[in-house]
Amino acid sequence: MKTPYVLFRYYILTAGLMIMMTVSCTKSADDHNSPQTSLLMAFNLAPDKAAAGFLLSGNSLTYNPLPFAGYTGAYVNIYAGIRKVTAYDFNTGMNIDTLSYTYLPGRYYSLFLTGVSGNYKNVLVQDDVDSLSGKGDQAYIRYINAIPDSSSPAVNITFNGNTVVQQNAAFRTISGFKAVTAGQINVALSNKAQTINASRNITLEARKVYTLLLIGMPGQADSTKAVQIRYIANGQL
Numbered sequence: 517m518k519t520p521y522v523l524f525r526y527y528i529l530t531a532g533l534m535i536m537m538t539v540s541c542t543k544s545a546d547d548h549n550s551p552q553t554s555l556l557m558a559f560n561l562a563p564d565k566a567a568a569g570f571l572l573s574g575n576s577l578t579y580n581p582l583p584f585a586g587y588t589g590a591y592v593n594i595y596a597g598i599r600k601v602t603a604y605d606f607n608t609g610m611n612i613d614t615l616s617y618t619y620l621p622g623r624y625y626s627l628f629l630t631g632v633s634g635n636y637k638n639v640l641v642q643d644d645v646d647s648l649s650g651k652g653d654q655a656y657i658r659y660i661n662a663i664p665d666s667s668s669p670a671v672n673i674t675f676n677g678n679t680v681v682q683q684n685a686a687f688r689t690i691s692g693f694k695a696v697t698a699g700q701i702n703v704a705l706s707n708k709a710q711t712i713n714a715s716r717n718i719t720l721e722a723r724k725v726y727t728l729l730l731i732g733m734p735g736q737a738d739s740t741k742a743v744q745i746r747y748i749a750n751g752q753l
Contacts, residue, residue: 554619555591557643557750558601558627560584561662562636563733563741567606568629573599581606585731585746596621603629603638613638622646626750630688632664632733641690643750645725648693650753655720656693657701659728661685663743669707671730675699685730698722703745705730716745725750 560568560582567581578588596619603612612629615638619625624643631637639660648656657680659671664687673681673696680696704715711734720726727750732743 552596552621553593554596554621555624556594556619556627557588557591557625558582558629559587559729560603560629561660561729561731562612562629562631563664563731563736564632565605565612565629565636568612569604569606570627570629571600571602571604577601584741585729587748591624591751594619596623601627601638601640603636612636615640626727628660628662628690630662630664635664637688639688639690644693645750645753648725648753649695650723653698653722654695655698655722656695656725656753657720657728658691658693658726659685659703659730660690661687661730663687663712663730663732663734665707665712665734667707667709667712669705669712669730672702672704672706674702674704693725696720698724703728705743705745711735712743714743714745718747721752723753725753 558570558577562568563584566584569581570577572594577592598616598618600614600616602614604610605612613636617640624645626641626643628639629636630639668684668686671681671683671685675696680701681694698720700717700719702715702717706713726747729746731746732741734743736742
């Protein structure tokens, strides 16, 4: 297996996001404390959860809760093996959803809290960043559709007028990473009922890895919770 070299020089955790007990902050994806560690990044994509906390095998993944559209800011070192992750409402202390998963040593994972109005689910995916090339002028993008709607909106990504991605994505779909020439891309999101309609231009840097966050609720008057396109950089190859 290729050794991963994803450097998080710009995406380290803030001092407030301290890690308790069995987890610790990492600046580099090849900076494991031991061969028995994995790396995990967590997101709160549930629009009606203003403050979500995460427990990993009973211990806090972060001291501070994640707001809607918030994430841990970087991958966090965790012990490999069977681990239970529980998302909970930080304001009430009530559990939202629990997921048990076997984390493999040296691998990267993203955990997304998704859903709305009592229908929540932790969605976990292995991030195959160690299989991506860090050469040339390519960047890598993927997306998650975390919009709680049954319409399977169309996701269209173009670069210089050329189609990069054109597909319909059901709720909770997570695409694989796709290579694209560095530069400005356009991301458009729509459905036939026109209840989902958003677009955004994003400038990608060479050898960086990105996740597009398709989030919000159709028909939401609050602009902070309405359908929108955000993105984060997982790191640099």
